[in-house]
Amino acid sequence: MSFLNPLADESLDERLARQGVSRREFMEYCSALCVVLGVGKKFAPTMAKALQTPQRPPVIWLQLQECTGCVESVLRTAEPTVGDLVLDVISLDYSHALMAGAGHAVEKALHDSMTANAGKYVLLVTGSVPLAENGVYTVIGGRTAKDILEEAGKGAAAVIAVGACAHFGSVQAARPNPTGAVGVADIIKDKPVVNIAGCPPIGDVVTATVVHFLTFGxxxxxxxxxxxxxxxxxxxxxQCPRRANFDAGQFVEKFDDEAARKGWCLYHVGCKGPATFSPCPIFQWNTRTSWPIGAGHPCIGCTEPHFWDTMTPFYGRLPDVGGFGIEERVDVLGAALAIGATAGVVAHAAATGVHQMREKNRQLPVVDGPSQGGTPNK
Ligand code: SF4
Ligand code: SF4
Structure with a gap:
């Protein structure tokens, strides 16, 4: 039993029933997630079976040099929340932010879980690893972040780095990087590390990645x-709903101008969307209430490596980016706008939207823009 979850012996079916979730709704959720993952609905029964296995995979969640923003983002995912996921479907054996306990007892729990589940647990990591001054900038229980990560990484079946700090060091690694911060993949070299990029990352992407591992191994x-x-x-x-304005040459020049009120393209006020790969327009935040560009702020490229150095100044314009033809634009926008309707259909629509995007993207020409934009900070 997970020491974090006193109800861990309850089956998923019992738990769903207690929460008023029908079998049909659960299967619809699995179908939507399969589409999001690009594997097709035919794998929904496989996913449902994997999530219902009585043997919950243990998860160890390390928080290293970070601000806890990623944990906040992950815990606010929906349908189901990752909080539901980790507490109901998996056995969360260690997490600083979610543990009620502290001190030697929880450090013992960490080691007990690593020993008992060697080679089987999923390792989630948020935060960077400071290497300067022998790692003194992050010390937990008398051990450096590097030591803790290396030990936990040895027995992990899968390693998932959550957020920009765990990906490449993020703001701590921005020049001059005083703590010598690096990402998880710079330390764990003997097994693959998946990076859920973003500052913060989208919690639903973490959910989908964990479920992919549970389903397909x-x-x-x-x-x-x-x-x-x-x-x-x-x-x-x-994928941007303002793309029609970009193609039509309709740009916001100041944040309070008439174009801003009309919701035109934010490229001239620094948007890094042309150089940034992310599902933000599809998944969005806060139960898919909104996202930065939807709220009128340019993308700052937070899913790209070293964006604090390469995407700054954040309000400076990227070098010119070529436009697409009208046909592709209509297709792309059709897929993007198809997801925006009501909360009740958003999960399925988002799933469909992502799938459509992937299909469309294979057929689209590449934008003639730089891979990185902005003037680096000196
Ligand atoms: S430049 Fe930014 S706001 Fe404009 S269409 Fe591209 S992503 Fe959207
Ligand atoms: S819109 Fe851009 S800066 Fe904002 S969260 Fe998405 S990738 Fe990051």
Whole structure:
């Protein structure tokens, strides 16, 4: 039994019934998630079976040099919340933010779980690893972040780095990087590390990645910087509802001008969407209430490696980016706008939207823009 979850012996069916979730709704959730993951609805029964296995996979969640924003983002996911997921479907054996206990007792719980579940547990990591000054900038229970991560990584069946800090060090690694911060994949070299990129990342992407591992026994396919392709396979610019304004040359020049009130394109006030791969327009935040560009703020490229150095100044314009033809634009926008309707259908619509995006993206020409934008800070 997970020491964090006193109800861990309850079956998932019993738990869903207690929460008023019908078998049909559960299967619909599995179907939608299969589409999000790009594997097709035919795998929904396989996923349902994997999530209902009585033997819950143990999860160890390390928090290293970070601000806890990623944990907050992950816990606010929906349908089901990752909080539900980790507490109901998996056995969360260690997490600083969620544990009621502290001190030697929880450190013992961590080691007990690593020993008992060697080679079987999922390791989630938020935060960077500071290497400067022998790692003194993050010490937990008398041990450096590097030591803790190396030990936990040895017995992990899968390693999932959550957030920009765990991905590449994020703000701590921005020049001049005083703590010598690096990402998880810079320390764990003997097994694949999946990076759920973003500052913060989208919690639903973490959910989908964990469920992919539970269902198929392996992590999803990734891009060259370790991000799962099902979520990071398309550029923000190619999914953006303001893309029609970009193509029509309709730009916001100041945040309070008439164009801003009309919701036109934010490219001239610094939007890095043309150089950023992320599912933000599809998944969104806060039970899919909104997302940065939807709220009128330019994308700052937070899912891209070293964006604090490469995407700054955040309100500076990228070098010119070529436009697409009207046909592709209509297709892309049709897929993007198809997801926006009501909360009740958003899960399915988002799933469909992501799948459509992936299909469309394979057929679209590449934007003639730089891979990185902005003027680096000196
Ligand atoms: S530049 Fe930004 S706001 Fe404009 S269409 Fe591209 S992603 Fe959307
Ligand atoms: S819109 Fe851009 S900066 Fe904002 S969360 Fe998404 S990827 Fe990050």
């Amino acid at each position: 392996r992590l999803p396919d990734v891009d060259p910087v370790g991000r799962p392709l099902f979520a990071y396979g398309a550029r923000i610019h190619d």
